[in-house]
Amino acid sequence: MEFSLSEEQIALQEMAREFLRERWPAERMRAALDAQPAVIDEEVWREIVQMGWLGVAASEELGGIGGDVTTAAVLAQEAGRGILAGPFESSLVAAIALERSGDRDLCRNLLADLIAGRTRVTLAIEEPGGGYGVDAVETVIEAHPEGWRISGRKFLVPDAEGAAVLLVAARSPDGLGLVPIDANSPGVTIVPMRRLDGQSCAEVVFERAACSGASLLPGGEAVLREVYEIWTTLLAADLLGTAEASLELARQYASERVQFGRPIGSFQAVSHRLADDLVGVEIGRSLLWGACLALDERRDHAPALVSAAKAWLSDTAVSAAESALQIHGGVGFTWEYDVHLHLRRARCNAALLGDADHHRDRVALHMQRAWMPPVKA
Amino acid sequence: MDLKFSAEDEAYRQRLRAWLKENLGRRPDPPPAASKDPLAGARDWPRRLHDAGYLGIAWPREYGGQEASFTQQVICVEEMARVRTPPLINTIGLSIIGPTLVQHGTEQQKKRFLLRILRADDLWCQGFSEPAAGSDLASLRCRAEIDGDEFVVNGQKVWTSLAPISDWIFMLVRTGPDAPKREGISYLLCDMKAPGISVRPLRNAAGGIHFSEVFFDDVHVPRENLVGELNAGWAIARSSLDHERSGLSGVIGLEETLGHLWRMAGRTTRDGREALDDSSTRRLLAQHWIAIEGLRHLGYRTLSDQIAGRPPGAGASLGKLFASELRQRLAKTALRVQGPFAPVAKRSPHVVDRGRWHAAYFDALGHAIGGGTSEIMRNVIAEKVLGLPRSTDE
Numbered sequence: 001m002e003f004s005l006s007e008e009q010i011a012l013q014e015m016a017r018e019f020l021r022e023r024w025p026a027e028r029m030r031a032a033l034d035a036q037p038a039v040i041d042e043e044v045w046r047e048i049v050q051m052g053w054l055g056v057a058a059s060e061e062l063g064g065i066g067g068d069v070t071t072a073a074v075l076a077q078e079a080g081r082g083i084l085a086g087p088f089e090s091s092l093v094a095a096i097a098l099e100r101s102g103d104r105d106l107c108r109n110l111l112a113d114l115i116a117g118r119t120r121v122t123l124a125i126e127e128p129g130g131g132y133g134v135d136a137v138e139t140v141i142e143a144h145p146e147g148w149r150i151s152g153r154k155f156l157v158p159d160a161e162g163a164a165v166l167l168v169a170a171r172s173p174d175g176l177g178l179v180p181i182d183a184n185s186p187g188v189t190i191v192p193m194r195r196l197d198g199q200s201c202a203e204v205v206f207e208r209a210a211c212s213g214a215s216l217l218p219g220g221e222a223v224l225r226e227v228y229e230i231w232t233t234l235l236a237a238d239l240l241g242t243a244e245a246s247l248e249l250a251r252q253y254a255s256e257r258v259q260f261g262r263p264i265g266s267f268q269a270v271s272h273r274l275a276d277d278l279v280g281v282e283i284g285r286s287l288l289w290g291a292c293l294a295l296d297e298r299r300d301h302a303p304a305l306v307s308a309a310k311a312w313l314s315d316t317a318v319s320a321a322e323s324a325l326q327i328h329g330g331v332g333f334t335w336e337y338d339v340h341l342h343l344r345r346a347r348c349n350a351a352l353l354g355d356a357d358h359h360r361d362r363v364a365l366h367m368q369r370a371w372m373p374p375v376k377a
Numbered sequence: 378m379d380l381k382f383s384a385e386d387e388a389y390r391q392r393l394r395a396w397l398k399e400n401l402g403r404r405p406d407p408p409p410a411a412s413k414d415p416l417a418g419a420r421d422w423p424r425r426l427h428d429a430g431y432l433g434i435a436w437p438r439e440y441g442g443q444e445a446s447f448t449q450q451v452i453c454v455e456e457m458a459r460v461r462t463p464p465l466i467n468t469i470g471l472s473i474i475g476p477t478l479v480q481h482g483t484e485q486q487k488k489r490f491l492l493r494i495l496r497a498d499d500l501w502c503q504g505f506s507e508p509a510a511g512s513d514l515a516s517l518r519c520r521a522e523i524d525g526d527e528f529v530v531n532g533q534k535v536w537t538s539l540a541p542i543s544d545w546i547f548m549l550v551r552t553g554p555d556a557p558k559r560e561g562i563s564y565l566l567c568d569m570k571a572p573g574i575s576v577r578p579l580r581n582a583a584g585g586i587h588f589s590e591v592f593f594d595d596v597h598v599p600r601e602n603l604v605g606e607l608n609a610g611w612a613i614a615r616s617s618l619d620h621e622r623s624g625l626s627g628v629i630g631l632e633e634t635l636g637h638l639w640r641m642a643g644r645t646t647r648d649g650r651e652a653l654d655d656s657s658t659r660r661l662l663a664q665h666w667i668a669i670e671g672l673r674h675l676g677y678r679t680l681s682d683q684i685a686g687r688p689p690g691a692g693a694s695l696g697k698l699f700a701s702e703l704r705q706r707l708a709k710t711a712l713r714v715q716g717p718f719a720p721v722a723k724r725s726p727h728v729v730d731r732g733r734w735h736a737a738y739f740d741a742l743g744h745a746i747g748g749g750t751s752e753i754m755r756n757v758i759a760e761k762v763l764g765l766p767r768s769t770d771e
Contacts, residue, residue, distance in 0.1 A: 001379065001380060001381060001382060001383075001448060001677075001680065001681055001684055002378060002379055002681055002684075002685070003378060003379075003380055003674070003677040003678050003680070003681040004378070004678060004681050004682065004685070004687075005378070006378070070378055251763050251764070251765065254765060255764070255765060255766060262766070263765075263766045265759070265765035265766050266765065266766040266767060266768050267768065268752070268755070268756070268759075268768050270765075271755070271756070271759035271760075271763070271765045271768055272752070272755040272756075272759065274759060274763055274765065275698075275754075275755040275756075275758040275759045275762075275763065276755070278695070278758055278762060278763060279695050279698060279699055279758070282675060282695055283668070283671035283672070283675060283695075283699065284671070286671050286672075286673075286674035286675040286677070286678055287667070287670060287671045287674055289378065289674060289678075290670065290673075290674040290677075292378070293378050293379070293380065296378075297379075305670065307667075308666070308667040308670050308671070311663075311664070311667055312667050312668075312671060357660060360659075360660040360663035360664055360667070361656070361659070361660065361663070363663035363666050363667060364659040364660065364662065364663040366666075367639060367662065367663065367666055371636055371639050371640065372639075372640075372643060
């Protein structure tokens with residue numbers, strides 16, 4: 001029984017927090033709101049690669065550092081806290097997807113290149129049909145006189161510009177799964193999109209683009225679903241980081257700002273709101289660790305816990321950032337303060353990979369299975 | 378990270394399960410014919426538990442405990458909650474004054490009281506709150522003056538649970554009227570049969586009689602019944618309120634309540650369809666499931682910190698606030714799901730689940746007041762965890 005981060009994970013967390021504080025100023029995200037979407041600079045990217053962050057969840061023989069989902073979540077949480085731009089988190093998830101597929105050739109080549117920073121890979125799962133997740137996938141792989149072709153439309157694909165390979169969720173005659181597509185092949189059109197928080201993403205249109213063989217990544221639908229759960233969990237971790245950062249800003253300001261002759265944090269209208277935000281953060285952290293552990297141990301109830309963490313932290317991160325804005329008063333509503341950067345990130349991530357209601361619906365299905373077993377004839 | 382119990386702990390769990398299975402169905406032994414104790418039946422269960430080594434398990438062996446590990450304490454609490462063991466009549470003694478005496482009592486007090494608490498020979502009640510000292514407990518006025526080898530107590534306590542059947546009361550009294558308010562309070566143990574004590578039961582908002590007013594009129598308490606030093610009672614009371622619990626026992630009750638609520642919604646027809654088909658209701662229920670899992674995993678964190686000997690994290694202080702508000706949300710959701718059936722009282726046609734949700738609702742409202750109101754909990758979190766400046770003037 002040890003339900004806390006290990007010493008190694010805490011050390012990694014502290015190192016990441018320090019690194020991002022020094023090397024990734026929030027200024028970069030603010031600037032991105034008026035110009036091109038933010039991307040990590042070459043030099044910082046190289047350092048991230050050298051620290052092995054992209055392979056944090058991959059085994060050592062593949063060039064990773066042999067961590068688990070919990071360790072990956074530690075880094076995603078710090079990325080959220082530090083308002084880090086792409087393509088770190090999308091690359092991390094892509095690396096996990098390649099490793100989970102167990103495809104030896106891909107792991108030896110593409111995954112090794114990804115972890116070493118030589119190639120960029122991202123995932124394309126969500127589609128603009130208004131639904132979420134694997135079940136809403138309509139992109140298809142079909143036979144064609146000259147080989148297999150993929151057709152469909154993906155959107156909110158993170159960091160698609162600059163990616164060499166897209167891991168695309170699609171339906172083939174063999175079923176659902178992920179298929180690697182060369183981003184530069186004919187029939188693939190990448191249309192840049194902008195996120196509310198200045199991060200880079202794109203719509204990707206496939207018009208009978210060539211697939212390398214008909215083959216989905218090994219593991220098919222099971223791996224696709226597992227990867228989606230892991231990605232959702234990492235996004236929940238990012239939201240936890242956002243909530244923590246917002247709460248910390250508000251806590252600090254409420255301790256220092258004096259009105260009516262006393263720090264405003266001594267007024268219960270302020271302090272009780274922050275106490276509620278702290279409750280939200282700590283319940284969220286507990287759910288996140290529960291989800292990570294359930295995924296690492298491949299428990300049956302893992303999807304329900306993943307949904308619990310994502311639903312809870314989607315709400316918590318938004319409300320903590322809104323509290324921070326309110327408690328800062330007028331100054332919190334200025335462009336120069338970082339509060340709105342956290343709020344923007346919270347709003348984006350809360351709505352990606354399933355919003356809170358989507359995940360509550362998934363939890364309700366889990367409850368139904370647990371508490372209303374079918375009546376036996 | 379793992380949530381596994383050791384093989385030794387799992388074996389402990391299996392033994393406990395087997396014991397509970399064998400003992401739960403058993404009727405209490407009939408009291409000896411000579412006994413006139415109306416509580417004989419209620420005392421039977423804690424005695425059986427203690428005989429089997431499942432009560433006071435964290436207490437030192439020399440005073441009747443087992444010195445069990447944190448994990449075994451959790452297993453005990455979990456397993457008993459799971460099979461819904463009967464309530465323990467000596468629960469205040471077990472959970473508050475017992476641990477306080479283990480920590481702060483004199484050798485003589487430990488020998489005199491602890492085993493009798495475990496055996497339910499003595500039942501205890503708590504005399505902390507007063508009419509003018511609720512959330513601001515340190516402003517309490519009930520006073521004790523030293524007279525030779527005795528204290529003479531005068532004043533009033535209120536919201537005292539189980540006072541009419543209690544043998545003893547542990548109480549906070551003012552012994553240093555001129556000192557700053559927290560530095561003039563002492564912790565006393567007083568025999569409820571002492572002359573000068575009168576008890577007036579109060580009926581609560583739910584209609585039940587659970588707590589009382591207790592009046593002290595020149596009540597003599599021997600000096601040996603002082604716990605800790607004179608005027609040092611405030612810190613002792615704080616430590617007894619802080620006796621860290623992981624909160625995992627409450628989780629099992631909440632989970633069970635949510636299961637009942639889910640099935641109740643499945644049986645309820647609203648606007649011509651099953652209440653569970655309404656997506657806003659489903660999502661509300663799902664949100665309760667999420668909150669319960671959050672509380673459970675927070676409890677695992679607290680337990681894990683205890684096992685590793687780390688200082689208690691934020692978990693323990695957050696747990697009470699979150700659990701009592703969650704309990705309210707569950708009860709309110711139940712009444713909302715019932716719609717037009719919600720006003721129907723127990724023992725009436727069309728009543729839902731024999732009125733259990735009305736009881737649960739009032740009970741939940743009370744939980745956010747007793748043992749520190751939610752507002753005080755938020756003050757504690759803001760000041761102790763977030764480090765915000767104090768909201769009160771002292």
